[in-house]
Amino acid sequence: MDDGKINMTHGSGGEAYRSLIKEIFLPEFENQFILPMTDSAVVPAGVRVAFTTDGYVIKPLFFPGGDIGRLAISGTVNDLAVSGARPLYISVGMIIENGFEKEKLRAIVRSMAKTAKEADVLIVTGDTKVVETGGCDGIYITTSGVGVFEDNITPPRQIPMPGDAIIASGYIGSHGVAVMAARAELDFTPPIESDVRPMAAAVRAVAEVGVRINAMRDPTRGGVASVLLEWAEAAGASITLEEEKIPVRGDVASACSLLGIDPLYSANEGVVLFSVAPDDADAAVDALKNVPGCKAAAVIGRVGDDGADRGAVRVITKYGTYRRVMPATGVLLPRIC
Amino acid sequence: MIDVKELTAKINELAEGMRPTTVMEVCGTHTHAIMKYGIRQLLPRNIRLVSGPGCPVCVTSQADIARALTVASRKNVIFMCFGDMMRVPCGKQSLLSLRDSGADVRIADSPMAALRVARENPSRDVIWYGVGFETTAPATAAAADAALQTGVRNFSILSAHKTMPAALRALLGKGSRVDALLCPGHVATIIGSDAFRFVADELKKPAVIAGFGAQEILAALAIITAMIKKGEVRCVNAYPTAVTASGNEAAMKLLLRVFEPCDAQWRGLGVIPESGLALKGEYKALDTATRFDLFDNIHVPDDDRGCICASVLRGDAEPENCPNFGVACTPTTPLGPCMVSGEGSCAAAYAYGGSRV
Numbered sequence: 236m237d238d239g240k241i242n243m244t245h246g247s248g249g250e251a252y253r254s255l256i257k258e259i260f261l262p263e264f265e266n267q268f269i270l271p272m273t274d275s276a277v278v279p280a281g282v283r284v285a286f287t288t289d290g291y292v293i294k295p296l297f298f299p300g301g302d303i304g305r306l307a308i309s310g311t312v313n314d315l316a317v318s319g320a321r322p323l324y325i326s327v328g329m330i331i332e333n334g335f336e337k338e339k340l341r342a343i344v345r346s347m348a349k350t351a352k353e354a355d356v357l358i359v360t361g362d363t364k365v366v367e368t369g370g371c372d373g374i375y376i377t378t379s380g381v382g383v384f385e386d387n388i389t390p391p392r393q394i395p396m397p398g399d400a401i402i403a404s405g406y407i408g409s410h411g412v413a414v415m416a417a418r419a420e421l422d423f424t425p426p427i428e429s430d431v432r433p434m435a436a437a438v439r440a441v442a443e444v445g446v447r448i449n450a451m452r453d454p455t456r457g458g459v460a461s462v463l464l465e466w467a468e469a470a471g472a473s474i475t476l477e478e479e480k481i482p483v484r485g486d487v488a489s490a491c492s493l494l495g496i497d498p499l500y501s502a503n504e505g506v507v508l509f510s511v512a513p514d515d516a517d518a519a520v521d522a523l524k525n526v527p528g529c530k531a532a533a534v535i536g537r538v539g540d541d542g543a544d545r546g547a548v549r550v551i552t553k554y555g556t557y558r559r560v561m562p563a564t565g566v567l568l569p570r571i572c
Numbered sequence: 573m574i575d576v577k578e579l580t581a582k583i584n585e586l587a588e589g590m591r592p593t594t595v596m597e598v599c600g601t602h603t604h605a606i607m608k609y610g611i612r613q614l615l616p617r618n619i620r621l622v623s624g625p626g627c628p629v630c631v632t633s634q635a636d637i638a639r640a641l642t643v644a645s646r647k648n649v650i651f652m653c654f655g656d657m658m659r660v661p662c663g664k665q666s667l668l669s670l671r672d673s674g675a676d677v678r679i680a681d682s683p684m685a686a687l688r689v690a691r692e693n694p695s696r697d698v699i700w701y702g703v704g705f706e707t708t709a710p711a712t713a714a715a716a717d718a719a720l721q722t723g724v725r726n727f728s729i730l731s732a733h734k735t736m737p738a739a740l741r742a743l744l745g746k747g748s749r750v751d752a753l754l755c756p757g758h759v760a761t762i763i764g765s766d767a768f769r770f771v772a773d774e775l776k777k778p779a780v781i782a783g784f785g786a787q788e789i790l791a792a793l794a795i796i797t798a799m800i801k802k803g804e805v806r807c808v809n810a811y812p813t814a815v816t817a818s819g820n821e822a823a824m825k826l827l828l829r830v831f832e833p834c835d836a837q838w839r840g841l842g843v844i845p846e847s848g849l850a851l852k853g854e855y856k857a858l859d860t861a862t863r864f865d866l867f868d869n870i871h872v873p874d875d876d877r878g879c880i881c882a883s884v885l886r887g888d889a890e891p892e893n894c895p896n897f898g899v900a901c902t903p904t905t906p907l908g909p910c911m912v913s914g915e916g917s918c919a920a921a922y923a924y925g926g927s928r929v
Contacts, residue, residue: 556609
């Protein structure tokens with residue numbers, strides 16, 4: 236429904252979001268660095284650096300497992316990390332609504348500092364604006380980040396190769412479900428916690444054991460499904476997942492079935508997907524299992540090498556049947572019964 | 573319980589030489605589960621599964637949606653509904669587009685949550701959009717009862733609730749191509765398995781009440797296949813862990829105290845006598861339509877989008893037979909309600925790739 240207006244669907248990371256970027260931003264900002272539409276731009280600046288920016292407008296500001304501050308640091312760190320860069324410096328821009336409680340701001344800032352320390356990055360610059368009451372919803376945060384490419388690490392080409400193993404670094408789908416549950420005031424006891432965390436250490440652990448990484452992404456909005464669909468298209472190959480191998484926490488699986496959501500489409504903020512050479516898959520999983528937040532790391536599928544069903548993503552169920560994974564559609568809404 | 577492999581083998585063995593048989597399910601969760609588990613891929617060619625009008629969102633009429641949109645856009649109203657009503661299109665609008673343009677439309681997971689919002693906002697008119705079959709109607713009845721008992725005056729109910737047996741009677745009567753019915757397990761937990769006996773006794777079609785796991789669905793299909801093969805016609809409860817013969821009597825008692833049957837318009841099926849639920853007696857005071865005068869003055873946009881929703885809802889056509897399916901009509905740009913709800917036949921067929929696996 237294009238009525239010439241920006242609506243909530245454009246913010247959901249699905250098809251509408253991508254077509255908005257392609258329609259409005261790319262034609263105006265076009266240059267060789269922005270065009271690949273990757274998570275960080277890689278620009279020449281003496282040394283090769285990765286550079287990224289992201290805005291955070293999450294509701295509620297505090298949710299089980301995290302808050303907007305932890306999210307703002309983790310998100311930018313993760314965008315840098317999956318580009319193959321070592322995240323170093325972060326800038327923070329804040330837009331705060333008149334009347335916002337100082338104690339809440341302090342809690343958010345503390346959480347940012349703690350997360351930055353965890354990720355081994357420095358917050359080096361920032362900006363704060365206050366807008367009139369109603370001008371924004373509490374607080375919006377934008378972070379930008381810079382990372383560098385270290386000599387011993389080759390940045391991935393970001394296109395999976397036929398035959399690659401697809402690895403999830405840990406349990407999927409929890410952030411989306413945690414936030415949805417908090418927003419709808421669904422009182423799950425204990426509450427479902429978001430996975431939000433910086434993932435630079437996980438990426439480094441895999442790279443350092445010499446795994447040939449052909450692509451890596453952090454599957455945020457749109458979830459694992461959206462990344463794999465993009466990968467299948469970019470690789471000109473099919474991707475087949477094994478449902479039983481996909482790590483989903485028990486509480487997340489139950490909530491998903493209650494809310495009528497497929498965990499493959501639910502957002503993650505502490506998961507990295509890797510597409511690696513098949514012979515390196517076990518080494519990658521072993522390396523990940525020692526990293527905090529990654530004990531459930533697993534090979535969840537394969538990139539096809541027979542040239543059939545290019546661009547298709549399929550799931551083999553535990554009954555040996557297949558189903559297709561289709562592009563996510565608009566805002567995730569819980570269903571009726 | 574026998575596992576999926578054995579059940580699949582059993583069904584395929586039983587179905588050998590059997591006449592082509594069409595089995596209808598009438599529950600959105602069944603539709604979803606059949607697609608998700610790839611059940612059709614396990615069945616022999618002579619057993620065809622079709623989805624009936626089991627998705628409450630899909631069968632809600634254009635007029636009912638128009639009524640909701642009209643009242644939701646009034647000043648001072650907080651309009652609350654289940655999430656999957658949000659995207660149902662009505663003309664160029666939907667509850668989602670109304671919300672984007674500033675109306676106070678909120679998603680709730682239960683009518684009690686809406687009642688809570690009414691208590692917290694005494695100066696606003698809080699409306700609960702009651703949609704669903706016997707599974708969700710008792711919850712609306714409970715909220716109506718609580719509102720009346722505690723004197724919450726700013727709470728009202730826009731009821732588009734419907735009942736399943738009346739629809740099945742209309743659907744499976746003369747001329748129906750359906751041979752057997754996979755009965756909805758959720759509805760049956762409320763109304764009881766006896767409420768489906770008429771399908772066997774009067775309509776002369778095997779009916780099996782089924783749960784929602786792959787095993788439970790296949791077990792029910794095995795029973796149906798065996799009955800067809802032997803020429804038996806019975807109503808069997810294959811979901812006894814959740815369903816009793818008389819159902820949830822407390823829920824039914826509450827339902828019958830708050831609601832009375834009324835004629836209801838179903839999308840694709842027209843008006844089915846006594847198939848809707850209207851507030852009755854003292855509960856009429858909670859009726860949104862009366863309170864806000866939502867009757868003949870409502871503009872109902874033309875429903876002709878070239879969809880074949882009616883045939884899909886009756887099980888006469890597959891979603892992929894519709895010229896709009898996957899082309900003009902996708903979950904991002906749904907034309908018909910069957911594509912809107914995750915439980916709709918078209919959305920389920922699209923989400924799981926339909927026959928394109």
